[in-house]
Amino acid sequence: MSKFIIRVSSLGPDGMALFPFILVRKADPGKVLINHERIHLRQQAELGILLFYVWYVAEYLIRRFQYRKHYTAYRNISFEREAFANEDNLTYLQTRPFWAFCKYLSSANV
DSSP, X not given: OOTTEEEOTTOSSSEEEETTEEEESSSSOOHHHHXXXXXXXXXXXXXXXXXXXXXXXXXXXXXXXXXXXXXXXXXTSHHHHHHHHHTTOTTHHXXXXXXXXXXXXXXXXX
């Protein structure tokens, strides 16, 4: 495991990106989860860490008001939509356009 991937067995979700680290719950998190979290690290690097988290929380609150359910709101945050849509493509970050999450801001999935 990379020194930037840290296992936290008490972590609620399977993984979490906290620049520059990836926190994981399981000892062997799998390539898809790591790729998903690396997409978030790229988003954080592009926006800056503080702006990323302010935007993430603000968009979550908007989606929560819009959809009323936590999981639906979470899945429709633009950052999550990009990461879920591309997590299986392990070469995605090599060709990912700058601020690619913006294309996921509209036409949210319910």
